[in-house]
Amino acid sequence: MKNFGPFDSYADALKAACPLILSKPNATVGHLQDLDLELAKRVATEYCAWLYYTPEHQYEMSMLTDLPQPDDFMTNRKSCILPTFVHDPRYERGEIKYIFAVHNHPFGSILSPQDLHFIEEKASTHPWELETKSGTIRLSTIAFFSKSKNPAIPTCDGFYQYVPATREIMTWTQIQGQWNRTERGVVRWQDDGTYRIEKR
């Protein structure tokens, strides 16, 4: 993506991606939620992208997708469709390493079973773990959220993260530039459709 990165570390890439994505039109609708829930639902928009690792040992982000799916706006399902592969003309397809599937949750909701399914499905194509100059990184999905009620200031307040390799689920929150991992759990499947998260 132009005007984004490249970054030397994935942490820096995340710190840049979070406010960028949340500042896109209607990426967070907390300000509307209490005023007009139906309007909030109508305008809420999900954006998604890949954060990936290049042969130049840099972290970059793909173009943002905001679902150009026709007719989506007419239905009650509005969600981002993230292509499995990034097209970066500088590199061959196999040279790009996929790290984080990032998106926003316009209402700040926690990860749903579909979020988990989504990255598990990507994990059938992309390696679950990869080596970078920063050490080993595991494929994961990330959902940014804002608690802001002011549409002019869509603050990046944190993100939820799920790592299919370890079935680990986490919340990272930011307060005035200080990031903390504030929740952590492991997902167990009772069966194919029911989950249990043990939180530590």
Added chain:
Amino acid sequence: MAPRKLIFVIAIALSSCVRKPEQFWTPAGHDRSIIFPMSVGSGLVEVEAQNATYDLDGEVLRALMIAGNDYIPPGIPNPPCWARLESLEYRFTRRDDIIFVYISEDFERCGRKLRPMHYGAKYAISKDGRILRRVIDGMDEDDHVWSLETPDGGSVTVVTESRDSPTLEDLDRPDSGVLMVTTEPVTMPGVIVIAPIPGFVPIPESPDFPLGNTMSPFDDAGTWPWRAGKRVPGTPDAGLDGGSPDGGSPDGGSIGDAGAGPLSAPPFPPDAGAAAP
């Protein structure tokens, strides 16, 4: 994924309702006092088209129509495959005067390889045809379901509106925000149960523990059995046995983390390459 196999498909009945859609449209309510069932009741039955014969009462059929028409409103000109009622999957359970309807999408039917990050919705519909509560995936906050250990070694399932984990003491307080307490086993697909384990303290970001760090292994992680050539979520047994025989496993974690043991068997797809044992 597999849960779809268990979902009722009543496409034929629903496809007939396109002609007069207004009859099956109703504004959605947001009654948070209504709690979606934790259990499938006496079983989750898949309707097979071949042999059996089924009775379906009109109130349930209307509820299915209302849910389908709410999820995909009628009137989309030349709707693509996914935006048709027959491309949805339907599950329902009736509890007294409320019919709970779960809508999912049949991606294989439409030949779609890419799934959206969020899809599906669930509805609580009254027997007189009103949407009492609707939870659209990725949009509406669902209730939070917790499993709390009781002093006698058992457990209770607690449903809250808040994301904050409840305690046993909360259960007796009227203002605690607890919506429901039950000992009914959680068997409804798509329900996430959270079992809080006390003692977790937030960990600040640091150079050794960067933001988004994925290398903090759980001691019990990584038990994904192989099925049909790919890794799939483990059964309860597989999830507890600490390692599958074919899960070649280096000691995955290099960065230690408070309280966690080594990663016993991190899963790798056979052709992953990047992290071969």
